[in-house]
Amino acid sequence: MPLVSQRPCTDPLNWNLYADFSGEMYIPFHDYVQPEQTCQVDVPFPQFLRLPRELQLRILRSCSSATLFQLMHVSSATRDEARKLFWSDPGARYVVDGAWLQAGGFSGHTVDDVAALALMKHVEVDFGTGGPFVRRAWDDGEPQYGRRPSPADAAERMADAFWQTLQRCLPCATNVVLKDSELGHTKEGDAAPAVLTLLAERCPAGIRASASCLQVVAGCSYLMRESLWQPVWHGRSQPATWNRVDSFDDTTQSVLPPAKTFRGPVGAFCRIDYNVRRLSYLYGARRLLLIQAMEAYYTQNPQTPFVCPVPECDFRFETPRAWAVHATDELHDVMDFKLPTETLEMLFSEHDARLARMEQDIADTIIRLRLEWGEEGSEQRRKREEEFLHQLQHDPAYAQAKPPRECAVWHRYLIEMNNEKTAYSEQ
Numbered sequence: 001m002p003l004v005s006q007r008p009c010t011d012p013l014n015w016n017l018y019a020d021f022s023g024e025m026y027i028p029f030h031d032y033v034q035p036e037q038t039c040q041v042d043v044p045f046p047q048f049l050r051l052p053r054e055l056q057l058r059i060l061r062s063c064s065s066a067t068l069f070q071l072m073h074v075s076s077a078t079r080d081e082a083r084k085l086f087w088s089d090p091g092a093r094y095v096v097d098g099a100w101l102q103a104g105g106f107s108g109h110t111v112d113d114v115a116a117l118a119l120m121k122h123v124e125v126d127f128g129t130g131g132p133f134v135r136r137a138w139d140d141g142e143p144q145y146g147r148r149p150s151p152a153d154a155a156e157r158m159a160d161a162f163w164q165t166l167q168r169c170l171p172c173a174t175n176v177v178l179k180d181s182e183l184g185h186t187k188e189g190d191a192a193p194a195v196l197t198l199l200a201e202r203c204p205a206g207i208r209a210s211a212s213c214l215q216v217v218a219g220c221s222y223l224m225r226e227s228l229w230q231p232v233w234h235g236r237s238q239p240a241t242w243n244r245v246d247s248f249d250d251t252t253q254s255v256l257p258p259a260k261t262f263r264g265p266v267g268a269f270c271r272i273d274y275n276v277r278r279l280s281y282l283y284g285a286r287r288l289l290l291i292q293a294m295e296a297y298y299t300q301n302p303q304t305p306f307v308c309p310v311p312e313c314d315f316r317f318e319t320p321r322a323w324a325v326h327a328t329d330e331l332h333d334v335m336d337f338k339l340p341t342e343t344l345e346m347l348f349s350e351h352d353a354r355l356a357r358m359e360q361d362i363a364d365t366i367i368r369l370r371l372e373w374g375e376e377g378s379e380q381r382r383k384r385e386e387e388f389l390h391q392l393q394h395d396p397a398y399a400q401a402k403p404p405r406e407c408a409v410w411h412r413y414l415i416e417m418n419n420e421k422t423a424y425s426e427q
């Protein structure tokens with residue numbers, strides 16, 4: 001999804017918007033399947049099932065994703081067809097963690113619902129900063145850093161294992177975008193990262209693999225857009241050539257998969273990871289909301305001359321849109337200027353209070369888990385240890401690469417329960 005939409009944004013502010021540190025936007029699954037208020041029709045339609053099958057299918061194909069999602073859960077008659085259509089909707093590109101696949105795709109190493117991953121057709125495999133194979137080895141889902149292999153070397157040695165894991169974890173995925181989130185290391189007009197194209201060229205039959213990365217927009221310092229490349233094949237013995245295609249399709253959304261059910265003591269611990277991630281996405285979107293709010297304000301209250309509100313910036317603009325692009329490229333943030341109305345001040349302070357409450361909830365959860373962990377040598381602690389290890393051993397939703405006492409989540413749990421000051425509380 002582009003960092004700045006091609007069209008001026010006049011929609012109301014979406015306080016549930018997720019964005020990562022680079023400003024790339026994501027839709028959380030629960031928002032993606034949320035029916036819009038205006039579309040809710042609570043009228044029984046018993047005749048539907050008496051319609052010819054072909055007509056039923058035509059109606060289902062015209063339903064929104066939110067409606068299909070509801071039909072998957074309420075109507076046994078349409079469940080299968082609705083499910084098939086829902087998970088193959090080209091309007092949603094589900095974001096899958098590439099590092100998780102490289103580490104073997106164990107269910108215990110992800111907070112995503114692995115049963116849902118198995119149904120997705122259009123996926124975006126995000127390898128994070130540095131792209132695929134930046135880490136040479138994996139220890140139970142924890143990356144081990146080392147010298148970075150050359151793209152050709154990495155693709156040669158690791159591509160087959162990667163695609164095998166992808167096909168096991170995502171058996172329905174036929175449209176796969178391989179993505180490198182390394183920031184600003186290429187500019188618009190540069191070729192696709194070689195490590196992505198080499199990996200994509202080794203994809204199994206039946207999968208269409210493309211490559212994507214963020215590139216700095218020509219003439220800008222920080223403003224980035226997603227570039228997407230697709231291969232063109234010239235015969236079996238010829239290498240593919242890679243063409244940049246227009247990826248600025250505002251109808252395709254990057255959707256974060258649904259979370260797994262966080263059950264048992266391991267689930268309670270892993271839910272913290274999920275909530276920390278969720279909070280960081282909400283904080284990541286805050287600057288985007290601010291720029292969007294200012295753009296909407298200046299659209300409704302045109303001013304001449306139009307001057308950037310950041311003190312000492314003094315740039316003048318023809319349109320609110322031009323200011324939004326400038327503010328994004330200059331990394332203007334909330335502390336840089338005062339919001340123009342009390343209503344906006346109030347909305348942003350309410351949003352900040354909500355984020356602060358979420359942060360407090362995470363801290364409270366850790367304190368509660370430490371209380372349940374009990375004193376050293378106590379029966380309570382022995383019981384909790386046993387329950388945690390038993391779940392790691394037997395619960396398929398938390399399958400690990402190693403025996404329970406050797407796996408990374410157990411060690412992280414011990415550190416978190418025994419330390420007063422932790423990675424979470426420092427954030």
Ligand SMILES: [Zn+2]
Pocket residue numbers: 308309310313314315326327330332
């Ligand atoms: Zn400015």
